[in-house]
Amino acid sequence: VAAVWVQIPHTVSIIILSPENVDSGLFNSTAALLVEFYATWCGHCVAFSPTWKSLARDIKACFLNVHIGFPRDVRGLRHYIIDKLEMHNEAWPPACPPLETASEAEIDNFFQTNNVKLLALVFESKDSYVGREVTLDLLQYENIAVRRVLDTETSLVSRFGVTDFPSCYLYNSSRHISRLKVLNEARTFYSYALQRLPGVVRTGKPQIAITDLIKNSTLQEWRSFNKTRVYMSDLESALHYSLRVELSGHISISGNDLTALKKYINVLAKYFPGRPSVKSALKTVDSWLQQQKGTEIKYSDFRDVLDNTVQTSDAVLPEGVQWVGCQGSESHYRGYPCAFWTLFHVLTVQAKEMGIPDPQEVLQAMRGYVSRFFGCRPCATHFESMAQESMDHVTSLSATVLWLWSRHNRVNNRLAGDLSEDPYFPKIQWPSPELCPSCHGLKKTGEHHWNQEEVLTFLRNYFSSAHILMDYLQ
Ligand code: FAD
Numbered sequence: 001v002a003a004v005w006v007q008i009p010h011t012v013s014i015i016i017l018s019p020e021n022v023d024s025g026l027f028n029s030t031a032a033l034l035v036e037f038y039a040t041w042c043g044h045c046v047a048f049s050p051t052w053k054s055l056a057r058d059i060k061a062c063f064l065n066v067h068i069g070f071p072r073d074v075r076g077l078r079h080y081i082i083d084k085l086e087m088h089n090e091a092w093p094p095a096c097p098p099l100e101t102a103s104e105a106e107i108d109n110f111f112q113t114n115n116v117k118l119l120a121l122v123f124e125s126k127d128s129y130v131g132r133e134v135t136l137d138l139l140q141y142e143n144i145a146v147r148r149v150l151d152t153e154t155s156l157v158s159r160f161g162v163t164d165f166p167s168c169y170l171y172n173s174s175r176h177i178s179r180l181k182v183l184n185e186a187r188t189f190y191s192y193a194l195q196r197l198p199g200v201v202r203t204g205k206p207q208i209a210i211t212d213l214i215k216n217s218t219l220q221e222w223r224s225f226n227k228t229r230v231y232m233s234d235l236e237s238a239l240h241y242s243l244r245v246e247l248s249g250h251i252s253i254s255g256n257d258l259t260a261l262k263k264y265i266n267v268l269a270k271y272f273p274g275r276p277s278v279k280s281a282l283k284t285v286d287s288w289l290q291q292q293k294g295t296e297i298k299y300s301d302f303r304d305v306l307d308n309t310v311q312t313s314d315a316v317l318p319e320g321v322q323w324v325g326c327q328g329s330e331s332h333y334r335g336y337p338c339a340f341w342t343l344f345h346v347l348t349v350q351a352k353e354m355g356i357p358d359p360q361e362v363l364q365a366m367r368g369y370v371s372r373f374f375g376c377r378p379c380a381t382h383f384e385s386m387a388q389e390s391m392d393h394v395t396s397l398s399a400t401v402l403w404l405w406s407r408h409n410r411v412n413n414r415l416a417g418d419l420s421e422d423p424y425f426p427k428i429q430w431p432s433p434e435l436c437p438s439c440h441g442l443k444k445t446g447e448h449h450w451n452q453e454e455v456l457t458f459l460r461n462y463f464s465s466a467h468i469l470m471d472y473l474q
Pocket residue numbers: 326333334335337338339340341342345370376378379380382383404405406407408409411412415418420421422425426427430431
């Protein structure tokens with residue numbers, strides 16, 4: 001029997017416990033843990049494992065060490081964990097928040113006794129879990145606290161002018177009250193909105209104001225941009241970085257690497273919705289590559305084709321990178337990986353619009369390039385494991401667009417709060433309700449769900465060639 005464990009740290013959602021790591025993993029831990037005992041030969045356990053993994057993605061918060069008789073769906077499990085936390089009588093692990101309801105006296109003295117600037121109050125009925133779920137969701141954030149207030153707390157209800165349950169109100173040290181505006185009065189919408197309020201940051205992340213970025217003389221000149229648009233400059237910069245920097249690490253390219261490179265360039269040549277000169281450059285490199293019948297090419301020959309042969313007036317891939325929508329608040333953030341994702345979202349949408357015959361073509365080209373050439377090797381390993389799990393099941397062009405979107409969100413979920421996260425561009429489940437209200441819906445149970453049809457429509461517009469901005473091009 002092995003045990004699977006969901007735990008707090010942002011980077012690790014699930015750890016397989018084995019005889020070797022069980023002692024060090026479980027005992028004297030500062031976190032509360034939820035342990036699932038399972039046997040690899042047990043059909044029920046195997047069938048349950050996707051739910052367990054979804055739970056780990058759903059709550060990256062606070063857990064208790066329990067293991068029997070719990071519900072079989074993510075929502076039920078989440079409520080079960082909260083119930084268990086509340087029943088826990090021994091000393092609480094330091095990371096666990098108070099989940100009990102707030103009284104008027106506590107709220108009146110809140111800013112004297114707590115080192116936060118903002119208090120979010122979720123007004124709700126006794127049997128609602130929303131307030132406690134939002135409290136757990138905001139656990140890893142600073143400058144904000146969340147408390148639940150029951151609808152029976154009549155003086156607070158009338159003082160805040162509350163008419164709906166649940167509803168969420170913001171209260172600050174100047175005693176200013178405002179209602180949190182959300183699309184739906186539900187957990188995910190509150191958490192999305194609260195996590196992105198000005199001044200609210202993930203624990204351990206510095207606060208950065210855009211004006212500081214602009215003033216910071218150590219950075220390249222900051223290019224102002226629209227956060228809700230795709231820029232051609234990022235896409236061309238990704239091509240430059242991939243073809244002239246990343247690939248240059250390979251003196252020669254042969255065998256399966258060469259096959260992967262040919263597919264990648266072929267997909268770029270066919271579907272990159274760029275300027276005519278860039279498309280022409282990609283087509284020249286593609287036809288040269290397709291003519292190479294041997295099992296190996298030299299990178300220097302590839303580079304010559306890219307740099308010399310193609311530097312005619314009507315075929316040129318600009319040199320250098322100029323990030324715009326993919327600028328980071330510091331030079332080690334964002335840039336190439338951001339633009340690489342964007343490039344492939346654009347390509348999947350372009351393939352969909354062109355109605356190409358093979359729904360696997362673009363995804364497999366991405367998979368081949370990432371697994372053989374992408375400089376971040378852990379990224380390549382993670383991406384390959386997602387591809388192995390489900391990429392082959394994609395059988396339509398719409399599913400291709402949605403597969404990449406949902407896998408990118410998985411990566412966002414895994415990396416939220418990670419060291420690599422740019423504090424100025426926090427990783428969220430994308431697109432946010434502000435960016436695409438119709439993408440977000442509520443199930444009858446009150447759970448958030450993605451309206452996939454709406455997401456598809458949104459992605460087809462957001463990444464469409466007609467919608468790409470041409471500012472800052474060289
Ligand atoms: P990114 O995640 O790079 O997103 C770029 C832009 O795409 C966003 O600004 C947003 O406009 C849009 N976007 C965001 N989410 C979605 C979505 N779901 N669908 C469509 N568009 C979206 N880093 C690691 O540390 N570990 C890894 O394992 C890892 N794996 C990676 C695998 C691949 C294939 C790639 C390309 C990158 C990987 N990275 C990994 C890098 C990481 O995913 C980010 O690219 C990087 O941290 C920069 O993040 P960002 O904030 O610029 O946003």
